Amino acid sequence: xxQDEWLGSIQTRRYPLLDRPRRITLNDIARACGVxxxxxxxxxxxxxxxxxDTRRRVExxxxxxxxxxxxxxxxLRQRVSSAVALVINDLSNPFFAEFAAGVDEALGAKGYVxxxxxxxxxxxxxxxxxxxxxEHHPAGIILSPAESSDAGDIELVIGRHTPLLVFNRELAGxxxxxxxxxLGLDNRAGARSATERLLALxxxxxxxxxxxxxxxxxxxxxxxxxxxxRASGLPVEPRWMIETAPTRLEAxxxxxxxxxxxxxxxxTAAVCYxxxxxxxxxxGLARLGRHPGVDFAVTGFDDIPEAAVxxxxxxxxxxxxxxxxxxxxxxxxxRAAAPSLPRRSVVVPVQLTERDxxxxxxxx
Amino acid sequence: xxQDEWLGSIQTRRYPLLDRPRRITLNDIARACGVxxxxxxxxxxxxxxxxxDTRRRVExxxxxxxxxxxxxxxxLRQRVSSAVALVINDLSNPFFAEFAAGVDEALGAKGYVxxxxxxxxxxxxxxxxxxxxxEHHPAGIILSPAESSDAGDIELVIGRHTPLLVFNRELAGxxxxxxxxxLGLDNRAGARSATERLLALxxxxxxxxxxxxxxxxxxxxxxxxxxxxRASGLPVEPRWMIETAPTRLEAxxxxxxxxxxxxxxxxTAAVCYxxxxxxxxxxGLARLGRHPGVDFAVTGFDDIPEAAVxxxxxxxxxxxxxxxxxxxxxxxxxRAAAPSLPRRSVVVPVQLTERDxxxxxxxx
DNA sequence: CTGAAAGCGCTTACAG
DNA sequence: CTGAAAGCGCTTACAG
Numbered sequence: 001x002x003q004d005e006w007l008g009s010i011q012t013r014r015y016p017l018l019d020r021p022r023r024i025t026l027n028d029i030a031r032a033c034g035v036x037x038x039x040x041x042x043x044x045x046x047x048x049x050x051x052x053d054t055r056r057r058v059e060x061x062x063x064x065x066x067x068x069x070x071x072x073x074x075x076l077r078q079r080v081s082s083a084v085a086l087v088i089n090d091l092s093n094p095f096f097a098e099f100a101a102g103v104d105e106a107l108g109a110k111g112y113v114x115x116x117x118x119x120x121x122x123x124x125x126x127x128x129x130x131x132x133x134x135e136h137h138p139a140g141i142i143l144s145p146a147e148s149s150d151a152g153d154i155e156l157v158i159g160r161h162t163p164l165l166v167f168n169r170e171l172a173g174x175x176x177x178x179x180x181x182x183l184g185l186d187n188r189a190g191a192r193s194a195t196e197r198l199l200a201l202x203x204x205x206x207x208x209x210x211x212x213x214x215x216x217x218x219x220x221x222x223x224x225x226x227x228x229x230r231a232s233g234l235p236v237e238p239r240w241m242i243e244t245a246p247t248r249l250e251a252x253x254x255x256x257x258x259x260x261x262x263x264x265x266x267x268t269a270a271v272c273y274x275x276x277x278x279x280x281x282x283x284g285l286a287r288l289g290r291h292p293g294v295d296f297a298v299t300g301f302d303d304i305p306e307a308a309v310x311x312x313x314x315x316x317x318x319x320x321x322x323x324x325x326x327x328x329x330x331x332x333x334x335r336a337a338a339p340s341l342p343r344r345s346v347v348v349p350v351q352l353t354e355r356d357x358x359x360x361x362x363x364x
Numbered sequence: 365x366x367q368d369e370w371l372g373s374i375q376t377r378r379y380p381l382l383d384r385p386r387r388i389t390l391n392d393i394a395r396a397c398g399v400x401x402x403x404x405x406x407x408x409x410x411x412x413x414x415x416x417d418t419r420r421r422v423e424x425x426x427x428x429x430x431x432x433x434x435x436x437x438x439x440l441r442q443r444v445s446s447a448v449a450l451v452i453n454d455l456s457n458p459f460f461a462e463f464a465a466g467v468d469e470a471l472g473a474k475g476y477v478x479x480x481x482x483x484x485x486x487x488x489x490x491x492x493x494x495x496x497x498x499e500h501h502p503a504g505i506i507l508s509p510a511e512s513s514d515a516g517d518i519e520l521v522i523g524r525h526t527p528l529l530v531f532n533r534e535l536a537g538x539x540x541x542x543x544x545x546x547l548g549l550d551n552r553a554g555a556r557s558a559t560e561r562l563l564a565l566x567x568x569x570x571x572x573x574x575x576x577x578x579x580x581x582x583x584x585x586x587x588x589x590x591x592x593x594r595a596s597g598l599p600v601e602p603r604w605m606i607e608t609a610p611t612r613l614e615a616x617x618x619x620x621x622x623x624x625x626x627x628x629x630x631x632t633a634a635v636c637y638x639x640x641x642x643x644x645x646x647x648g649l650a651r652l653g654r655h656p657g658v659d660f661a662v663t664g665f666d667d668i669p670e671a672a673v674x675x676x677x678x679x680x681x682x683x684x685x686x687x688x689x690x691x692x693x694x695x696x697x698x699r700a701a702a703p704s705l706p707r708r709s710v711v712v713p714v715q716l717t718e719r720d721x722x723x724x725x726x727x728x
Numbered sequence: 729c730t731g732a733a734a735g736c737g738c739t740t741a742c743a744g
Numbered sequence: 745c746t747g748a749a750a751g752c753g754c755t756t757a758c759a760g
Contacts, residue, residue: 023501023525025737036747041739051745066523071499072436073737076752083500086480091468092669092686097461101482104455108481108493113500116450116480117472118465129472135435136447136477137387159430161387248673283675305456309612311647311675322456389753400731405755415729437753440736 024067032061044069084332085133085141087117087126093276094304095321096144099167102325103142110333112139119146123153130157138162140332145169147215151178163335167328170216181335182345183328187217187301190317190350191224194271194299197315197352199232202361203269203297207240207258209281210251211273218246218273221301225271246273248280255284268361269297275304278314282357297358301350313355324348388431396425408433448696449497449505451481451490457640458668459685460508463531466689467506474697476503483510487517494521502526504696509533511579515542527699531692534580545699546709547692551581551665554681554714555588558635558663561679561716563596566725567633567661571604571622573645574615575637582610582637585665589635610637612644619648632725633661639668642678646721661722665714677719688712 026044030037035054042050043058050058061067075082086103088096104114115133119126126146133141140163143154151171155178158164164180171180191208198206208225211218226236242257244250251272259266272278278300282292290296293312300307300316307314327348335341390408394401399418406414407422414422425431435446450467452460468478479497483490490510497505504527507518515535519542522528528544535544555572562570572589575582590600606621608614615636623630636642642664646656654660657676664671664680671678691712699705 023737027737037737038739038748039746042746045739049745054745068501068523069499070440070501070737072501073440073752074739076434076437076440076754077737077739079752083479091461091465092458094456094458094461097455097458100480101455101484104480104482105484108496111496113496114480115447116464116468116478118468120465120469132472132475132477135433137432137434137436159432248670252673280673283673286675306612306670309616309644309647311650387753391753401753402732402755403730406730409755413729418729434753437736438755440738441753441755443736 023070024065025070026067028065029058029061029067032065033057081137081139082111083113083115083136083138084329085115085117085130085136085138087119087129087133087141087143089119089121089126089144089146091118094306095274095302095319098304098321099144099325099328102322102327103329104325105322106326106329107333110329112329112333121146123147123149127153127157130154134158134162140165140336142167142328142332145171147212148172151175163332163339165328165332165335167324168217179343181331181343183324183331184345184347185217185319185324186347186349187220188224188227190301191221191271192228193224193352194301194315194317195225195228196231197354198269198271198297198299198358199228199234201269201297201358204234204361205240205265205267205269206234207242207267207270209242209258209270209272210244210254210277211246213241213243215246221271221273240267244273244277246277248276248283251277251280252284252287253280255281255288259288268295269299269358271299273301275300275302275307275314275316278316278357279306279310282310282312282314293357294359297361299358303353307353308355310355310357312357315355315358316353317350318353319348319350387434388429389434390431392429393422393425393431396429397421445501445503446475447477447479447500447502448693449479449481449494449500449502451483451493451497451505451507453483453485453490453508453510455482458670459638459666459683462668462685463508463689463692466686466691467693468689469686470690470693471697474693476693476697485510487511487513491517491521494518498522498526504529504700506531506692506696509535511576512536515539527696527703529692529696529699531688532581543707545695545707547688547695548709548711549581549683549688550711550713551584552588552591554665555585555635556592557588557716558665558679558681559589559592560595561718562633562635562661562663562722563592563598565633565661565722568598568725569604569629569631569633570598571606571631571634573606573622573634573636574608574618574641575610577605577607579610585635585637604631608637608641610641612640612647615641615644616648616651617644619645619652623652632659633663633722635663637665639664639666639671639678639680642680642721643670643674646674646676646678657721658723661725663722667717671717672719674719674721676721679719679722680717681714682717683712683714 026037026040030040043055117129123146142165144167151173152175155175166182244254285292292298300314303316303318307316390401390404394404407419481493487510506529508531515537516539519539530546608618642662649656656662664678667680667682671680
């Protein structure tokens with residue numbers, strides 16, 4: 001990490017609270033009640049040591065003066081943290097937005113506050129964001145990494161003492177002794193079961209559409225797809241594994257690649273990298289005069305909210321991102337409670353949700 | 365605010381940092397370098413008072429020991445805050461997710477950290493979340509309020525001394541002396557210009573579709589719609605103002621309401637409350653044998669990413685949510701710098717983005 | 729140019 | 745049951 005980048009973050013100017021009305025503190029309450037501030041502190045945490053009358057007087061005074069607890073001060077003294085950093089690669093993707101909502105929900109329920117950071121898929125920005133969040137000494141970090149994030153890179157910024165949970169994508173590289181928990185989807189099994197469903201519907205010419213082949217999730221899903229084909233004795237056609245950026249627009253634009261080489265023997269079905277790609281592909285198919293759900297079968301992955309109301313509604317693998325968010329928060333807090341636990345890697349199964357985008361292979 | 369709810373939040377257990385390796389502090393660096401910690405502090409903030417050699421020695425030592433600045437401690441001492449609370453009503457809506465990303469981006473660039481909270485459209489949860497975030501004494505709050513949030517309610521939780529910026533929806537009620545800035549879209553002018561465009565395309569039977577009539581944004585958009593009709597001398601038909609929850613699913617389900625009462629004189633176009641509704645309506649129309657973009661015109665509002673890749677691509681009013689997020693952050697920080705400024709209410713114009721969902725009214 | 733001291737708003741033994 | 749004192753990790757006058 002360049003030194004001046006690191007120093008830079010400290011020199012920001014802030015607006016002093018001094019010229020605003022002074023905050024009410026424990027001292028103010030204690031003085032007003034004629035007790036010590038230790039007593040007020042005990043009231044705050046509901047200690048049974050305090051006499052009921054005293055407690056009552058103190059509580060009333062807090063209400064009266066509009067006292068607001070200063071958790072930062074308390075945390076400093078107790079050497080604890082009530083914040084968890086959440087760094088998201090792409091908030092505009094509903095899958096990750098839902099995940100973030102789930103994390104925040106679960107953390108909030110446990111009394112933690114979420115420090116948000118978004119990397120917009122840029123490893124450089126991700127480093128910056130992590131560095132800035134580290135200065136708040138979070139109890140842990142939940143990271144949905146930017147594409148091609150490097151483990152060593154991240155260790156440099158966050159050190160080895162802050163619990164880290166990586167979501168969704170494995171980190172590239174791996175620094176020896178740099179440990180983190182992992183929560184991901186069972187991409188391989190998921191893609192396999194999507195492919196198997198298409199096979200069961202009678203399709204034999206099935207493409208794998210979309211995604212960047214280097215990303216770990218795309219690689220795994222392709223493997224699952226191949227597993228299913230091989231298990232049925234079908235060949236894997238490299239020209240039917242089509243790469244696109246994992247977005248609706250790109251998928252739409254590349255739909256014709258499915259039919260480029262094969263005048264008649266073209267695919268009748270596609271296992272898509274994710275829902276965004278599947279929705280884009282369906283649009284592209286319509287543009288090409290095909291009718292997804294009628295003469296072409298499409299499956300997605302993620303089950304984002306739009307999948308259910310697509311045209312046609314999309315058969316997809318449900319990953320329940322909000323539930324994943326809650327699960328990630330749980331895992332991280334467990335780790336924070338027991339730093340010496342061995343590394344955990346949880347891979348959650350995804351479930352086929354069948355809708356209307358996957359007709360039988362009746363039209364050859 | 366019930367007293368025990370308020371106390372409840374303080375008693376959460378945390379995991380002490382004590383059993384983890386002790387953090388490196390300024391003291392450690394000072395001791396190792398044989399200087400006082402005041403000197404180290406000066407180095408940290410780039411003071412010119414420190415001798416270049418000393419600075420060098422100190423910086424090297426920080427690198428060596430892996431020192432991480434503790435901003436919470438610094439903030440406590442300086443009586444400043446480097447956090448801003450961001451409370452969002454619905455993170456799973458890409459419009460708000462984009463807004464959140466914009467806020468975080470702009471705050472990060474100014475050295476602030478974002479404390480995230482999501483209310484899931486529940487005023488009760490919103491109160492809770494705000495209460496919890498207040499304990500971190502944020503420099504300000506950016507609130508995209510839950511439906512039917514009450515101003516008095518919110519004042520009770522956040523007091524009058526923390527700068528507040530409300531986004532998108534006005535708060536119901538208004539406590540005298542409770543001041544906050546407001547950033548919103550020009551809903552009325554936006555809906556008016558969408559309607560005017562449909563009129564210019566020859567449509568004369570235009571519905572206003574979707575949204576909850578009580579919400580301020582829906583009320584304003586309906587007014588703009590009526591403005592345009594009246595300006596063209598057309599009557600406003602109450603049965604053509606159709607209420608639905610502002611979601612794709614609900615809009616889809618209520619599409620037939622457009623044609624319920626008017627066997628032949630039914631609308632040929634609909635100004636929709638927002639994009640989600642418009643996308644749902646287009647799906648519903650297709651279900652009913654209509655062809656949005658061919659024999660029926662639909663406009664949206666927001667320009668969420670899906671609008672451009674809808675079927676057909678949706679004509680809509682662009683609100684550039686990410687830019688709005690940046691703007692909200694700017695406004696809040698300006699307010700934090702100058703608490704005595706008069707209240708500001710900024711209403712940004714939205715722009716018509718014409719796509720394929722709005723054909724001429726050629727088919728009567 | 730550097731150091732000793734006080735203080736931000738809390739909590740926590742330790743006395744009484 | 746309550747109070748006086750020390751300390752979390754910083755910054756900030758104030759001396760020197």
